[in-house]
Amino acid sequence: MDLIMLRELFEHANWANRQVFAAVRQLDDAALDQEIVHPGAIRGLLIHLVDAHGYWLARAQESAPPLPRPATERPDVITLFAAWEDLDRRTQEFLTGLAPADLARTIHYANPAGEAQAYPLRHILAHQIMHAAQHRAELALALSRAGHSPGWLDFLVWVDSASG
DSSP states (O other): OOHHHHHHHHHHHHHHHHHHHHHHTTSOHHHHHSBOSSSOBHHHHHHHHHHHHHHHHHHHTTOOOOOOOOTTOOOOHHHHHHHHHHHHHHHHHHHHTOOGGGGGOEEEEEOTTSOEEEEEHHHHHHHHHHHHHHHHHHHHHHHHHTTOOOOOOOHHHHHHHHHO
16 A cells, blocks of 8 residues: 555545534434444444544554543534544644655554554554544444434545545
């Protein structure tokens, strides 16, 4: 996978997440916390989508990951979207600063269990994209079941919309 493709996949992910957030904004607070898909409610999936993205971005940048969000914290959609926007901006800046050779660089870190891990940066970034896609699909299903589909999130739909 080259840098051009990685950047395009991240741009698509940002676009698709914006579609999801637009649909989520149509829900009231009670609907955000109703368990529609297993496991969890829409708010919990959004929190995980945002927090995991920040966690993996920190790993890719070889920085300390952010502290876990307290389980009792229930941010609203506007707060979560602002956090997503900030993460997307920082991700785009990080990707812009990469050279092709950087993708082979090995990233060392300890997982939450304290076990040593090491992967090439390209694998960390690919995981970040695919992990977000999984949860975005879960959110799209939950939103569709709640009567607020985010619409088509396909890569080629994004390509067509980006090209006018």
